[in-house]
Amino acid sequence: MTGSTVAKRYALALFQLANEHQLLNEMEEELRVVKEVVNQNTELNAVLKSPRLSIAKKKEILKDTFGAVNTYVLNTLLILVERHRENEISDVADQFIHLANDERGIAEAKVYSIRPLTDVEREALSGTFAAKVGKSSLRIDNIVDSSLLGGIKLRIGNRIFDGSLRGKLERLERQLLG
Known part of the structure; x- marks a missing residue:
C-alpha cells in the first residue's frame, strides 16, 4: 500500500x-x-x-x-x-x-473468479488464505473475470495467489518454452 x-x-x-x-x-x-x-x-x-x-x-x-x-x-x-x-x-x-x-487482524483481498462467489466459498477462502498472510480473516472484494477460464486468483496486498486455469496454462507455456 x-x-x-x-x-x-x-x-x-x-x-x-x-x-x-x-x-x-x-x-x-x-x-x-x-x-x-x-x-x-x-x-x-x-x-x-x-x-x-x-x-x-x-x-x-x-x-x-x-x-x-x-x-x-x-x-x-x-x-x-x-x-x-x-x-x-x-x-x-x-x-x-x-x-x-491491522487493529482487527483483517486483510483486504481482491478475488477474481469466473462467477460471483457464494458466502460459503467466501468463508472458506477467508479461512484458508488469512492464515497464509498472518491475519484472522479477509475482507473479500469479488471481481468477476471471465478471462480466467476457471479457478480463482487472489490478491492480498502485494501477494498474488493464482489458481486460475489461465494462470496455470501460462505457467505451463513458460515451462515448455523456457
Whole structure:
C-alpha cells in the first residue's frame, strides 16, 4: 500500500480519535463512503481542486456533501481543504482503513473468479488464505473475470495467489518454452 506521509499522519490522528471514542467501525464505514464519493464524483473532485474557489466555499461544499458524517471525519476533511491537501482525501481514507484492518487482524483481498462467489466459498477462502498472510480473516472484494477460464486468483496486498486455469496454462507455456 502506497500513500504519502501526509496521508499517513492524518489517518493515524483520525485512527487514534476513533479508538479513543470507540468509533472505529462507524468512522471506517464513513471514510469508505467519502472515498467512493470523492473517487466517483468528477464534478466534486474538480470543484475541490479548483484554484478559483475560495477555501471557505470549498469547506461549505464539503459540509453540504458530507454533513451527516462524524464530526471528526468532517473536521479532517475541512483541515485537508484548508491546507490545500484535497488530493490526499482518498489516501487518508485508504490509510485509515489499513490501520483499522491491522487493529482487527483483517486483510483486504481482491478475488477474481469466473462467477460471483457464494458466502460459503467466501468463508472458506477467508479461512484458508488469512492464515497464509498472518491475519484472522479477509475482507473479500469479488471481481468477476471471465478471462480466467476457471479457478480463482487472489490478491492480498502485494501477494498474488493464482489458481486460475489461465494462470496455470501460462505457467505451463513458460515451462515448455523456457
